Amino acid sequence: MATSAPLLPKEGKKGAHSKASIFYGADEYLEELKKKYAHDHEIAALKNLLPGDNDPNAAGQAESKDKMMKLEKNAENRSLKTNRLFPTANKPDPMPQNLAFLFTKITPEQMMYMWNVLTAIFVTQVLMVCLYSAALAAFPEHWWTCTLCFGIPFSYIAIQNIYIDHDVMHGATFPVYEWQKFLTHPFADFFSLPWEEFVLEHNRHHASTVDLLIQGEFGWDPEEFHYALQQWAGPMGPNWYKYLLTVPWIPIIHFFGLNDTGSLFALEWWMHFPDEGTGGKCNKEFWSKWVPRRVKHNAFVASLWACVWLLGTFPLGRPLSEGWRFMFTVSFFARVGYSAAWMFITNFTHSLPWNEFLANDPGRTWPVLHNLMALVLGGKHRWNEMLFHDVHHAFPNAVGTLSQRGRFHGWEKVHDAAAEVLHRGLWKANGDEETQMQKTQKKRSMMMKQGK
Numbered sequence: 001m002a003t004s005a006p007l008l009p010k011e012g013k014k015g016a017h018s019k020a021s022i023f024y025g026a027d028e029y030l031e032e033l034k035k036k037y038a039h040d041h042e043i044a045a046l047k048n049l050l051p052g053d054n055d056p057n058a059a060g061q062a063e064s065k066d067k068m069m070k071l072e073k074n075a076e077n078r079s080l081k082t083n084r085l086f087p088t089a090n091k092p093d094p095m096p097q098n099l100a101f102l103f104t105k106i107t108p109e110q111m112m113y114m115w116n117v118l119t120a121i122f123v124t125q126v127l128m129v130c131l132y133s134a135a136l137a138a139f140p141e142h143w144w145t146c147t148l149c150f151g152i153p154f155s156y157i158a159i160q161n162i163y164i165d166h167d168v169m170h171g172a173t174f175p176v177y178e179w180q181k182f183l184t185h186p187f188a189d190f191f192s193l194p195w196e197e198f199v200l201e202h203n204r205h206h207a208s209t210v211d212l213l214i215q216g217e218f219g220w221d222p223e224e225f226h227y228a229l230q231q232w233a234g235p236m237g238p239n240w241y242k243y244l245l246t247v248p249w250i251p252i253i254h255f256f257g258l259n260d261t262g263s264l265f266a267l268e269w270w271m272h273f274p275d276e277g278t279g280g281k282c283n284k285e286f287w288s289k290w291v292p293r294r295v296k297h298n299a300f301v302a303s304l305w306a307c308v309w310l311l312g313t314f315p316l317g318r319p320l321s322e323g324w325r326f327m328f329t330v331s332f333f334a335r336v337g338y339s340a341a342w343m344f345i346t347n348f349t350h351s352l353p354w355n356e357f358l359a360n361d362p363g364r365t366w367p368v369l370h371n372l373m374a375l376v377l378g379g380k381h382r383w384n385e386m387l388f389h390d391v392h393h394a395f396p397n398a399v400g401t402l403s404q405r406g407r408f409h410g411w412e413k414v415h416d417a418a419a420e421v422l423h424r425g426l427w428k429a430n431g432d433e434e435t436q437m438q439k440t441q442k443k444r445s446m447m448m449k450q451g452k
Contacts, residue, residue: 026108036174045069046203052089052395066275072219087427089394102417111172122183133311151333158337167404182300187334188261194297213437254339349389361447381406388418394426
């Protein structure tokens with residue numbers, strides 16, 4: 001998993017594998033990708049609504065008539081919430097040579113490599129749980145030692161799991177093999193969204209929230225409750241005491257599953273999607289597509305946790321009724337990791353205090369903090385996602401995630417390119433007044449230029 005080179009088949013064997021084979025070639029995968037976008041037209045429709053370029057693999061799909069697949073704006077292309085025009089991303093034109101790599105479509109080989117990494121993370125998680133059970137069986141008197149030696153790395157790899165999930169959904173939306181979609185986040189909770197709906201709700205978030213500090217500007221954002229807890233009372237400075245009532249709840253609700261891979265979030269999404277059919281009738285694909293997916297995904301999740309339960313019984317000399325002790329311990333450390341990852345991706349990046357902190361160029365003034373946080377998240381390529389989440393929101397299809405780009409081009413090259421894109425301005429001027437986020441971005445880019 002530490003390797004920096006994709007695990008690719010040799011050239012010249014591209015078309016050597018049939019569809020019955022356990023291996024795909026890159027060309028076969030790309031062809032399958034287009035078919036999956038045709039079947040999951042909802043994902044294609046949402047991706048094609050996002051700012052910046054459309055996803056080229058989703059091209060040609062008709063615009064959806066479902067409410068969830070549309071932007072909420074008036075006939076003048078303005079938000080019903082803020083009356084702002086839907087912004088146009090300021091993609092460099094002509095494209096400078098030093099920025100071209102950031103906007104280059106990732107290759108099928110790179111897509112396949114990312115799914116390989118995701119699969120390797122799942123296999124590692126399974127092996128860690130098995131080894132934890134074996135350690136407890138061998139050293140029953142050292143419960144705390146065995147548990148902490150398992151739990152801390154298990155939480156850490158859960159963070160890596162979410163970041164590779166995020167990378168994959170923005171660059172290689174559909175798995176190489178159908179079974180891989182079940183491996184994306186089964187340890188996150190006892191039931192959760194299937195992969196396709198995970199992708200859908202996340203793209204709904206991008207379509208609705210273009211400016212990091214104006215949530216749900218162009219439609220319902222599934223993450224809005226999180227943002228309300230941290231921004232309901234206005235600027236943090238004069239209202240800090242009000243936030244003492246709500247901000248402490250953020251890690252708690254994450255822990256109990258109100259995040260993209262959690263059970264409470266799944267319930268919230270299922271209450272909104274799919275849209276009802278004409279005349280209030282059941283959506284025509286509800287029983288044929290969505291229910292079977294939900295059942296299959298959560299049957300796999302339940303089977304996995306059943307195995308974890310069993311590992312905590314007979315191997316440890318315990319009766320079947322006591323498997324919950326082992327299972328809840330595994331779940332506790334998993335939830336710590338998944339919660340931490342989602343707090344960084346969801347709460348920190350969309351908070352006013354964090355973006356004001358970034359405006360003072362903390363990479364130069366707080367280098368130790370940056371290095372420490374990069375270590376927590378799994379490397380500086382991951383930390384770039386925290387530093388330039390606004391660039392990610394401006395170009396969710398064209399650039400994808402900054403951590404994904406750093407995986408193939410190195411964190412420093414991606415960091416410098418993202419800083420240059422930010423300095424050029426993320427959005428084209430359209431006559432609207434600058435938002436607070438745009439003013440913060442302008443200040444930050446000037447600080448970063450002066451610091452060079």
